[in-house]
Amino acid sequence: MNDGPDWRPVKRVRAFEEVVAQIEEQISTGRLRAGDKLPGERALAAALGVSRPSVREAMRVLEAMGVLVANTGSGPEAGAILAGSAGPALTGVLGLHLGLANFAVDDVVETRLLIESWAVEAAARHASEADLDRLRAIVAAMDAPDVSAEQFNEQDTEFHTAIAELSGNALVATFMRALRDTVRRHQQRAVVELGSNTEALRADHRAILAAIEARDPHAAAEAVAAHLRRAYPRVGRGR
Amino acid sequence: MNDGPDWRPVKRVRAFEEVVAQIEEQISTGRLRAGDKLPGERALAAALGVSRPSVREAMRVLEAMGVLVANTGSGPEAGAILAGSAGPALTGVLGLHLGLANFAVDDVVETRLLIESWAVEAAARHASEADLDRLRAIVAAMDAPDVSAEQFNEQDTEFHTAIAELSGNALVATFMRALRDTVRRHQQRAVVELGSNTEALRADHRAILAAIEARDPHAAAEAVAAHLRRAYPRVGRGR
DNA sequence: AACCACGCTGTGGTCAGACCACGCGATCGC
DNA sequence: GCGATCGCGTGGTCTGACCACAGCGTGGTT
Known part of the structure; x- marks a missing residue:
């Protein structure tokens, strides 16, 4: 040897x-x-x-x-x-390596689906009433009639991040935010195509919230998966 | 407003x-x-x-x-x-924030369980015969009689990283490696307590490999979960 | 006595210029 | 022909200086 x-x-x-x-x-x-x-x-x-x-x-x-x-x-x-949190640093690293083609966008979305499914299950299991109120407030804000596309995106991030935080795992929450920011930065570089199609997305959010309120982890995970498949339709094929 | x-x-x-x-x-x-x-x-x-x-x-x-x-x-x-890969950078970031108590070790192990469960399911679904050979070689190497603790750890990392790569998602593989390295660095700072108890861990590896060979995603995920619970017993309680 | 403006001081941010160690590649000498 | 040597460009390091900024003390003014 x-x-x-x-x-x-x-x-x-x-x-x-x-x-x-x-x-x-x-x-x-x-x-x-x-x-x-x-x-x-x-x-x-x-x-x-x-x-x-x-x-x-x-x-x-x-x-x-x-x-x-x-x-x-x-x-x-x-x-x-x-001080500081790892979030922005992670987002920067992921974004750069996305640009360098070390990762594919599909990888990022797929990973986000994986993590968020888990997080929402955990959230459905032990969200307090105050937690639910927070989610309800975000969903209500997104349903307001005068939200701009930018505000919508902001609140969407807020919603998903809140769910990740409810999982009780700070690292998962950080990953979630970094992944979402990475995807968002990348797609806003291409096209902001959701346009006025926000109704379907908002309905998804309501469904996710309802599943959490019903303490139904499985349904919540399903709702999240459906939501992400709608938001990023190209992912999940071919593998 | x-x-x-x-x-x-x-x-x-x-x-x-x-x-x-x-x-x-x-x-x-x-x-x-x-x-x-x-x-x-x-x-x-x-x-x-x-x-x-x-x-x-x-x-x-x-x-x-x-x-x-x-x-x-x-x-x-x-x-x-x-050039470069994001791996070392991620490991560094995670390790530092672990030290700063922005994350808990339990968070890291839990996240690893979540990601690896998914990865091994994917691996069980579409691992090629060559992929399986690679895993078999690693498992065999770990069963050799004269492996040092350091070599064992090295090959253990190899095994888990290989599974993550088999998932087909480069980002997941990168995360996996970073999480494992982070945990490993942290625990080797404390105590290397596995000692001669490696037989149980090697049996776990054989079980995981067997489940992948049998193309049984669910059993593979279960085997991974059991393995991690054995390796890090304190995690998963109380949440 | 209360108050405000000024300047002192220490912080990070930036710059110019110089020198070092390193290693490839061309050149020179044998 | 072929090997030792030198040149030169690379990143790595250092020195010393100056700038912008913000807090805080001190002084004068009211």
Whole structure:
């Protein structure tokens, strides 16, 4: 089994990678928590023995991953603050790789169907009355007579995200939002074709809500599947 | 409905963000494709009218998203090349936010169960004989007498990733790998407790493989669920 | 005494210019 | 012919400087 030395030569370690690694370590060991503020770039550079540009590149990486936000000025709001959610970062990553053809749009929609079916089942099982009120309010807002296409889309996102959150799994909710945003950004780049056909979609929403209200997980999953098949008809064939 | 001006303050646009945006646009419009090589940092800086550090920060962001890799030296391999997969980037993002307590470990395992159940059903439906051979080879390798704990873990990842790839959905496969790596990194930070208990896990793998061979999606999903419940016993209670 | 304007200070953002390590590729010498 | 060597362009790093911005203290004004 031994084919000789075969040692993998040292991996190049760039300065900013070391900085990222150290900050990651502080996070995973709990020494840095959400809400904490990092030292200034100059102080960090001095403490780590690297130059400020290297620290800045590390900041950009962490910022791209949604781990921190950087603010200028002074006061409590200024500086690099650990916070953020993974959502926007995920959306960005997925969108880029969609453009690079590493994924297909159908893959994204299919995955969304898979995740949302599960989420709505969980939601149907243990949604509280307050949760239901929230969904009802969104559905009612979408049924108002004067909603623009943009508002409609916004509230549609709201509705589906709310369902995902009701599943009680924060990661699933984040995935859901990222997938929906990815599809939406992609399709709005092509054509906004739903036009005045929103009635069918709104009816779907009402059906989903009704199934959740009836505590019927299976029916809820079916309703979601039907809804997505209507919204993205091309998916699901051929596989 | 009109509450006054309520204008959003101008979004600050940093130079590197503009650079990232322009590269993203080149990607989504198809002018840049996977495998293409970007101009050198100096040339890009000159072309975009920004300084080299700004270009570099943009590079770091795109690199963190798994969109490009940067190599030194000269020749065809040198420079910033569009390529990569989203996998490592997703793993990094998930791991960091796990550390920041934006997600719970249970969320990750639960999500993995959800996705893998679906994937194995799809795999059971349309795995080719060659696909099955690949799985059989992995299972056989894990049954060898002299596998170390590390090798075992490696091949376990291989097995589950292979199943996800068999689903035919590249995005699901990517998610699967990211979720598994995230869990693995997290648990290996704590305790590697499986010890010599691998026999049960290997039996699970054989059961999963058998269900796929039998083209029984439901049994395959059940087998995967049982396997994950055994591997991560604490999950699934209380929700 | 209350209040407001100014400037100090520290933050991230940007820039210019320089030097280094690396590795391909052409050139030169044998 | 062929191998060692040098050139040159790549990303990686550093220095030092300047800018815009925002909070907050200090000063003068009312």
